[in-house]
C-alpha cells in the first residue's frame with residue numbers, strides 16, 4: 001500500500017491541477033500535486049516537501065479531507081488530500097506534462113486518476129452548496 005499526500009492548492013477561487021507525464025505511473029492522468037510519504041515523515045511536512053520539489057512553491061497546509069483508498073491493477077494507494085493555500089500563482093513546472101490553475105466547476109472535464117475522482121466530486125458538491 002502506497003501512502004500518498006496531495007495538495008488542493010487554492011489561490012482566489014482557483015485551484016492548481018497537474019497532468020502526469022507519459023513517463024510517470026498513470027500516464028497523462030490529472031491529479032493534485034503531491035507524492036509518496038517517506039518512512040517516518042509527518043504527512044503535512046511530506047506535502048510541503050513534495051510541492052517545493054515539484055513546483056518550487058511554498059504552501060500553507062490546512063484541513064485534511066477524508067483519505068481515499070484505491071486499488072489500481074498493479075498497486076494500491078491511500079490518498080490523503082489536504083486543503084492548502086498559496087499567496088502566489090507562480091510555479092515552476094519540473095515533472096509534470098502540464099500544470100494549470102482551474103475553477104472548481106471546470107474540474108469535471110479532466111481525465112482524473114481514479115483515486116482522485118471522489119475528491120473532485122466532493123469539491124464540486126461543496127461549491128454547489130454555497
Ligand SMILES: Nc1nc2c([nH]c(=O)n2[C@H]2C[C@H](O)[C@@H](COP(=O)(O)OP(=O)(O)OP(=O)(O)O)O2)c(=O)[nH]1
Pocket residue numbers: 002004005006024025026030031032033034035036037077079113114115116
Ligand atoms: N501525487 C499524486 N499522486 C497520485 C494522485 N492520485 C493518485 O492515484 N496518485 C498516485 C500516482 C502515483 O502512483 C502515486 C504517487 O507517486 P508520485 O510518483 O507522484 O510520487 P513521488 O513524487 O513520491 O514519486 P517518485 O519520486 O518515487 O517517483 O500516487 C494525486 O492526486 N497526486
